[in-house]
Amino acid sequence: MSTQTLEQLLADYLRDVTVSASSVREADAASPAQSVLIVLDDDPTGTQSVADLPVLTAWEEPDLRWALSTGAPAVYVMTNSRSLSARDAEKINRDVVRAALDAAKELDRRVTFVSRSDSTLRGHFPLEPNVLAEEVEAATHEEIDGILIVPAFGDAGRITVGGVHYAGSAADGFVPVGETEFAKDATFGYRNSRLVDWVEEKTDGEILAADVIAIPLSVLRADRDETVRLLRSASSRQPIVVDIVTEDDLRLLSLALIEAESAGSRYIYRVGPPFVRARIGQEVHAPLTEAEIEAARGGREPSPHGLVVVGSHVGLTTRQLNTLRDARSLIELEIDVAKVLGPDRDEHLGALVDEAVAGLSTDTVVVRTSRLLVTGADADDSLSISRQVSAAVVDVVQGIVAQTAPRFVIAKGGITSSDVASKGLGIRRAFVVGPMLPGIVSMWSGQDGRAEGVPYIVFAGNVGDESSLATVVDTLSL
Template sequence: MSEVVARGRDWAAALPSIRAVGAAEMRAALPTARRVVVLDDDPTGTQTVRGVPVLTRWEADDIAWAFAQGGPGFFVLTNTRSLSEADAAARNREVASRCLDIAADLGVDLVFASRGDSTLRGHFPLETDVLAAVSAEHGQPIDAVLLAPAYLDAGRVTVDGIHWVRGDDGLRPVAHGEFARDATFGYRSSRLADWVEEKSGGRIPAASVVSVGIDAIRSESAELRAGALVEALRAAHNCQVVVIDAIVDDDLRAATLAVLAAESAGRRVLYRVGPSFVRARLGQGTQPPLSDEELSAIVGTSPVHGLVVVGSHVGVTTRQVERLAADRDLARVELDVARIVEGDAEAHIAEVVAHALVHLDHRLVVITTSRTLRTGADAEASLDISRRVSAALSTTVRRIVADRRPRFVVAKGGITSSDIATVALDIHRAWVRGSLLPGIVSLWQATSGTAEGLAYIVFAGNVGGDSSLAEVVNRLERA
């Protein structure tokens, strides 16, 4: 057993008792709380919730529609993880400004959640910097940036200010895994205060980051008139970063109640969080997957088979695709990245579309990008390659769906899921109906456009076990 995994097991044996905080207690605090707008840097932040609106564009009428649906909040898919820093900053500014303007017109007080990856990839602190600047310009200066990247359903937890991920051999600090070697968003630090300093280039020193540990969160007073997190947020100023530990949902609900207490006292908090905090902040508990009856009502009885689209290159995705192929008769079609980047992309896309259409009436079709990851000379060049390949994949799917609407579409990978939703399927407004596996893999249903009513499954590249993709497809095919 490695030292890092051993340490993960050591602290697990010495934790304080959980302070039980139910979802009902959380919901009771929401009627007087600010409405939360979740700016999601890819679509996978929705996989822990159900019954929540999601927008993939941010025209004034779209945002007004989302506010009109009621409830404690909604998602706006910004897909900024696929963008350059400059474009990500511009998109955050545009979305935040429009949301604040519409909220002011409606008399709504809102708070922003910048939903980032639970394995710490993404544009941080750039996105929170932009959101804080826009908020200040609208007369709402930010006091604290709450950093809570935990994704409990996928085994990503924070203890003693260190972020951990679960693998086959147990828990290990996040910087010891493949995610930290990401070509665009790589990093060296697992302690979140050090990670903040690293990602900010030293502008935010680790010493300025306040870390509120699991002992403090589990001992927060029930009345929330005192406690380490409440006091940290009340004392914070000028976007001070506050890190919280979290191991179970009760921890996040306890922390969220403390956040609401600080906000009710006038503090302005900006959230940089993983999917589990969003679930707590929206007042939802751990949700069971959609039932077979619910799936049947959504999927319908089309004779055309389903379409699975795979863009993610992380190891677990590759293994999931191989397991899926071993379990059934399917047509596997590959989009060759070399031909997209260096050859005749249009001719190759036409070939892939034709091949897929031949098979879609008879069997499941799986479209993958070639499995050898192609990177550029630097982070920006790598992002450019990713964008070009994703654009080709979206064009391919758009042409397939226009010719033959599949029974369902599964998109594997965060950026892939966003581009397929917005470019290939033209989804502008949708509802998150729920998950297909416990806490992971969300099903969206569009409310308008060419994909209206289609079962669209958002499956992050970095979650699930080797058999999870096969399990999802099995459920959809049975439905």
């Protein structure tokens, strides 16, 4: 792999320009185009960069009306579309936009749509932003000028420099993301790390790299007028890619977007987790304290031990699980994928539920899928297997919480997090409380469902270091 240090990558660029979150809030408040961001999150991990915002796992018009009525500057809708076929993802995106536009019209609120996806470039692109654009244009008769593509997630080591998207860390260096395990994804794999080339690849050449607008770090940090000009030059849903390394870079981009939108340009955002935080001018929330976690329980008496549900198969998750196993006593139960796909499914899952309920009275319980990744003959078949495994995870969680309330529930992996929240715990409406670790790993407070008052932790499979899962479990077990 072609690893480079951060210093090497940034050697030819200006230093970071400090921008306050308050300056973004003030500019947005003064803009005639100010709107609420409706964030369609293709798995729940997108909330890990924000705090104090409403989250929906259902998207009927009353749900959107409730969320918009909170007065929050952004609303998250968990579509879980990364786990779905392209056809199903398209339908859900259309349904969310229509419900959101109906709710916004009733409340006289202006909305802008955000397609939040993976910071390592996996997901239904260009399908999802194009569907959002089609629905907005049909409803408003106003053209979407640009599709803004900003996958950067500095807190998790994903940065874009010189048009190339990287994954890594300051300690270990950065590698073009196309050279990582993420690019080999069975459903959403790709070859290119240079974003303009990635757009051409993902659109099957319908959009050429030369037709993608690129905003380099040298322009973003030094020339606001030129940044705005480049944003304003987009037309007919033209893709725009932007170099981003830091939170300040995202805030600089936000100020330029506010200016461009105030002048009449309209965009759909296709972004990684921290973009929304910067765009609404929210401060970076420190990791939650013990007092904040207790307050989220709403006075509910906690059970003695917590439940950790692991569905992710990326290498980092396996290493994190190994560290947790070494750090503390656990009761570890395995959902055997082969049995889930066979005739003994129900008997196998029922036994796991009984063991987990008994175990929670004495120790932290880990329920994990077998670590051998089972894939299908093609992308759709692989998704079908993933859905069957997710359904098994849901059945186990439902069985557990029907009999006892864990001290906390951690769900490891994007698809796992979505299914555990909406189906396993029955959460329909929630609030993001804040991050468990700096800039990553989100805690929700459910407003309904079987686990109301139980801290729910959304833990992406591909973030943190090897000790992160153990750290979060330790914090929640205090």
